[in-house]
Amino acid sequence: MTTTAQAPRFGVNYTPSAGWFHHWLDFDLDAVRADFDSIAALGLDHVRVFPLWPLFQPNRALIRPRAVEQLTALVDAAGERGLDVAVDGLQGHLSSFDFLPSWTRTWHRRNLFTDPEVLDGQAAYLRTLAGALRERPNFLGMTLGNEINQFSGAPHPDPDRVTPAExxxxxxxxxxxCERGAPGRLHLHASYDAAWYLDEHPFTPWHSARLGAATAVHSWVFNGTAQRYGAHSTATTQHAAYLVELSKAWADDPARPVWLQEVGAPAPHITAEDAARFTGATVEAVLDCPDLWGVTWWCSHDVDRSLADFPELEYGLGLLTTDGTVKPAGARLAEAAAEARRGWQPPEPRGTAVVVATGDEVTSPRRALCGPGGPVYEAFMRLAEAGAxxxxxxxxxxxxxxxxxxxGITEVVHPSDVRSLQPSPARNGACRHAR
Known part of the structure; x- marks a missing residue:
C-alpha cells in the first residue's frame, strides 16, 4: 500500500558504550563507529548526540577547534551508516549531572539566560557548531540544550532565575x-515536563509550541505517572501520546510537527521484564498522533556500572548493553520501527478535545491541572480508556x-464532564523532576 505521507522517524539518544559522555575526553572514533553499527543494525535512522559544553567551550572566548573536528568526524561516521544526526548544544544537564563551563559558575557566577556576555558566548558556540555541520547532508539540526529549563527554577539547587519574557x-x-550557522535545518529547543506541568515555571508551553522548527516533548513516567496509576495503566502507556497532544493546544500551526525526543522505560517503575511491552505500547499509542515527527528513545547503550554516582535507574535505560547485546526493549523498538514503515497510513485527526484552562495562554500560570492527577490529564486518560x-x-x-x-476537532469536552480515574494502590512514589 502506498501513501504520500512519510512515516515518523525512529532513532535513539546516543550514549557511548565506553565512558558515557566523558568519551569526549578520550575520543575514540573506532569505538563510536562500533556503537553506530549496533544502532544501525536495529533499523533506526537517526541519533541525537551530546557534546559537553565545558569541554567544547572551556573559556568564553575559546571554542576548541579539535573538539569541533571530533564532532564533525562523529557526524560523518553516523552518515556512513545511514544515520542522520541531531546535535544538542548547551550541555548542560544529562542524567542528573550538570555540565556548565567555569566562566558561568562560582567566582564567575552569571545568569545563563540574561547575562549579556554569557549570551554572546552561547550564541557564538551554537553558531560555530551549526556552521561546522551545515554542509553535512545527514545533519538534522541543533537542539539548544538538553532540558536546559531545569536551570531556571526549582528543584535545581542553584537556579538561574528568569521570567517568561526573558x-x-x-x-x-x-x-x-543556530539558523545563522546552518540555515533551514531542524533547529529547536527542549524542556523537561516542568514546562507543561509545573505552575509558574518560566519555560512555558507557549515557548515549546511556538518557537523553533518543531515542538519537542520528553516523556518520563517516573514523574509520578507510573507511581500513581501503575505500569500497565492507560495513564502510563499513553503518557507520551498525551504530551504530544497536549502540546497542540498551544500551537499556532495545526500541522506543527511534534518530536518525541526522549522516552524510556525506567526501572523500577517499568521492570526489565516489562520493558518490551511498555516500549511497544508507548510507540503504538504515539503513532496514533497526527503530525508526529519521530520517536527518539532514551537511550542507545546502558551506562557502564564502573561509573559511580548515577541514579540507579540511569544504568539500565539502554536499548543495548555496553557490549552491544540487544535488549528486549531494543528488539521491540526495532520491530515497531519496521512495522511503522511498512504501508504507513497517517492517523486521522483526533476529533474530541479536552479543554485546557491554564490562565493566560502565554505564561500559563496554572499548569498543574495538566499533570498526573490533574483534571485535564485524567479526563484525557478516561477518554482514551473508553476508546476515544x-x-x-x-x-x-x-x-x-x-x-x-x-x-479536525468535532467535539469539545470540559474535564469536569469526564469521570476521574481511580489511582493505583502504588500511588505514593516520588515525582521526578529533571534528568
Whole structure:
C-alpha cells in the first residue's frame, strides 16, 4: 500500500558504550563507529548526540577547534551508516549531572539566560557548531540544550532565575544563532515536563509550541505517572501520546510537527521484564498522533556500572548493553520501527478535545491541572480508556470554529464532564523532576 505521507522517524539518544559522555575526553572514533553499527543494525535512522559544553567551550572566548573536528568526524561516521544526526548544544544537564563551563559558575557566577556576555558566548558556540555541520547532508539540526529549563527554577539547587519574557528573548536569540550557522535545518529547543506541568515555571508551553522548527516533548513516567496509576495503566502507556497532544493546544500551526525526543522505560517503575511491552505500547499509542515527527528513545547503550554516582535507574535505560547485546526493549523498538514503515497510513485527526484552562495562554500560570492527577490529564486518560482518541484545546480557542475545523476537532469536552480515574494502590512514589 502506498501513501504520500512519510512515516515518523525512529532513532535513539546516543550514549557511548565506553565512558558515557566523558568519551569526549578520550575520543575514540573506532569505538563510536562500533556503537553506530549496533544502532544501525536495529533499523533506526537517526541519533541525537551530546557534546559537553565545558569541554567544547572551556573559556568564553575559546571554542576548541579539535573538539569541533571530533564532532564533525562523529557526524560523518553516523552518515556512513545511514544515520542522520541531531546535535544538542548547551550541555548542560544529562542524567542528573550538570555540565556548565567555569566562566558561568562560582567566582564567575552569571545568569545563563540574561547575562549579556554569557549570551554572546552561547550564541557564538551554537553558531560555530551549526556552521561546522551545515554542509553535512545527514545533519538534522541543533537542539539548544538538553532540558536546559531545569536551570531556571526549582528543584535545581542553584537556579538561574528568569521570567517568561526573558526566556522568550533567550530562545529567540539562540535559535537565530543556530539558523545563522546552518540555515533551514531542524533547529529547536527542549524542556523537561516542568514546562507543561509545573505552575509558574518560566519555560512555558507557549515557548515549546511556538518557537523553533518543531515542538519537542520528553516523556518520563517516573514523574509520578507510573507511581500513581501503575505500569500497565492507560495513564502510563499513553503518557507520551498525551504530551504530544497536549502540546497542540498551544500551537499556532495545526500541522506543527511534534518530536518525541526522549522516552524510556525506567526501572523500577517499568521492570526489565516489562520493558518490551511498555516500549511497544508507548510507540503504538504515539503513532496514533497526527503530525508526529519521530520517536527518539532514551537511550542507545546502558551506562557502564564502573561509573559511580548515577541514579540507579540511569544504568539500565539502554536499548543495548555496553557490549552491544540487544535488549528486549531494543528488539521491540526495532520491530515497531519496521512495522511503522511498512504501508504507513497517517492517523486521522483526533476529533474530541479536552479543554485546557491554564490562565493566560502565554505564561500559563496554572499548569498543574495538566499533570498526573490533574483534571485535564485524567479526563484525557478516561477518554482514551473508553476508546476515544482525545486531543486538547485551549479554553481561549474552544469556541473558535476555524481553529477547531483546521484541527479536525468535532467535539469539545470540559474535564469536569469526564469521570476521574481511580489511582493505583502504588500511588505514593516520588515525582521526578529533571534528568
Amino acid at each position: 526566556v522568550e528573548a533567550w530562545l529567540r536569540r539562540m535559535l537565530a544563532a 482518541r482525545p486531543t486538547t484545546v485551549l479554553a481561549e480557542r474552544a469556541e473558535d470554529r476555524a481553529h477547531l475545523a483546521a484541527r
